[in-house]
Amino acid sequence: MKQRWTATVLAIALAAPLPQLRAASAPPPAPMVPAAELAKMRQLGARILFWSQEERDRNFPAMDTLFPGTVAAASRQPRPLPAGAPIALPEADAYLAENNVAGLIVVQDGRVRLERYARGHGPERRYTSFSVAKSLTSTLVGAAVRDGAIASLDDPVTRYIPDLAGSAYDGVSVRQVLTMTSGVRWNEDYTDPNSDVARMYAQPVPAGVDPTVAYLRTLEREAAPGSKWVYKTGETNLIGVLVTRATGKRLTDYAAEKIWGPYGMERDLFWMVDESGQNVGGCCLSASLRDYARIGQFVLDGGGEVVPAGWFSDAARAWSPVPGPGGRGYGYQWWVNGDGSFQAQGIFGQLIHIDPARRLVVAISGAWPKATGTDLSLARARFLDAVKRAVDGAR
Numbered sequence: 001m002k003q004r005w006t007a008t009v010l011a012i013a014l015a016a017p018l019p020q021l022r023a024a025s026a027p028p029p030a031p032m033v034p035a036a037e038l039a040k041m042r043q044l045g046a047r048i049l050f051w052s053q054e055e056r057d058r059n060f061p062a063m064d065t066l067f068p069g070t071v072a073a074a075s076r077q078p079r080p081l082p083a084g085a086p087i088a089l090p091e092a093d094a095y096l097a098e099n100n101v102a103g104l105i106v107v108q109d110g111r112v113r114l115e116r117y118a119r120g121h122g123p124e125r126r127y128t129s130f131s132v133a134k135s136l137t138s139t140l141v142g143a144a145v146r147d148g149a150i151a152s153l154d155d156p157v158t159r160y161i162p163d164l165a166g167s168a169y170d171g172v173s174v175r176q177v178l179t180m181t182s183g184v185r186w187n188e189d190y191t192d193p194n195s196d197v198a199r200m201y202a203q204p205v206p207a208g209v210d211p212t213v214a215y216l217r218t219l220e221r222e223a224a225p226g227s228k229w230v231y232k233t234g235e236t237n238l239i240g241v242l243v244t245r246a247t248g249k250r251l252t253d254y255a256a257e258k259i260w261g262p263y264g265m266e267r268d269l270f271w272m273v274d275e276s277g278q279n280v281g282g283c284c285l286s287a288s289l290r291d292y293a294r295i296g297q298f299v300l301d302g303g304g305e306v307v308p309a310g311w312f313s314d315a316a317r318a319w320s321p322v323p324g325p326g327g328r329g330y331g332y333q334w335w336v337n338g339d340g341s342f343q344a345q346g347i348f349g350q351l352i353h354i355d356p357a358r359r360l361v362v363a364i365s366g367a368w369p370k371a372t373g374t375d376l377s378l379a380r381a382r383f384l385d386a387v388k389r390a391v392d393g394a395r
Helices: 005-012 037-045 053-065 092-096 132-146 173-180 209-214 233-247 249-259 289-302 311-315 375-395
Strands: 069-072 101-108 113-118 126-128 269-272 285-288 342-346 351-356 360-366
Touching: 005 209, 037 126, 053 092, 053 101, 053 126, 053 269, 053 285, 069 249, 092 101, 092 375, 101 289, 101 375, 113 375, 126 360, 132 173, 132 233, 132 249, 132 285, 132 342, 132 351, 173 233, 209 360, 233 249, 249 269, 285 289, 289 351, 289 360, 351 375, 360 375
Parallel strands: none
Antiparallel strands: 069 269, 101 113, 101 360, 126 285, 269 285, 342 351, 351 360
16 A cells, blocks of 8 residues: 555655756746745655644645646636436445545536535635546556557657666566556655655756656666566656657646647646656646546546547556455556446545446545555445445436
8 A cells, every 4th residue: 555655745745846957858847946945845745644634634725835836727618517316325424524535526427416525625626636647647648649649558668768778668668667567676665765766856867867767767677577567656757758758748738738628627737846847747736626527537438539549448457466455456557446447546535436337437535634544445445335326226
């Protein structure tokens, strides 16, 4: 469980742009932060795991006031989410209260069947989602494939990021990075000061060098590409770099062009940036609850002409099993469940759950009392089962 959140915190802690790290060929970075503010931002990021409940409630909807980032503008024509037949879910109030849920929405066939807010949250506000960003980043890979900017997922990653040539990423395909099966050795233990996730941005890099690429090219191989799954937020950040290199566009700009505007998102998307001004592919976007639901609906709808036909069938395929009960697997940055449903998820209870068989999307924004835990995950799984029973019973 620790693997799913440790690198996220590090990415936030280091999300402060430094002018000297900008690559000349990269899209223009976010507005520069005065040097005097950098230490304060990093200290703030390092404390996220230890925020009090009051601080989580106050800060999770306001990360754009604490950290640098860029924005994808809301659509001029928001996609309606009309009301559907309400479902009876007596468990909802207790679940929201016991798990510090700020927002819950249940959408079936594009219609809202349940929508609740608490803890000062509301439909007009954004909320952070931590590693939910990974699934949106992978969807932008699909868009780049559809556009021809990425010719094939079986291309070597060095074709798009030649800076990695001569490293352990030689012979690793885009697909293998996308599924976290590169075979490159990685330690994501945030409690270990010598772990990769702790050291990734610890050293300065030369001007014009991407900090993610600079660190990943120093790693060693531990297994043949495609043979071993290891959760690596560093590689999701690398996917973000790959999309930017392939398209020549910042992730927020590409998301605005391909999804946020055309699909009809109603609020601006905020996405944090790293030291180089690159949006953090593995973390840290903020959106409204209804727009998280629209992301799920976009996936259910197949992505239209934004991604290749069948993209989400492949994305939600369990390319590798993952540890734990329930027959879970990992796809293209999506967690795949044994019953055919799949989800984007982040620490402190953030979720976009998609059940294709029921044409169902459940989005949750919240502030769990701790970053993660088996007890919290099991309680959420039981609640999702209750939602599905309610939906089935109301048909």
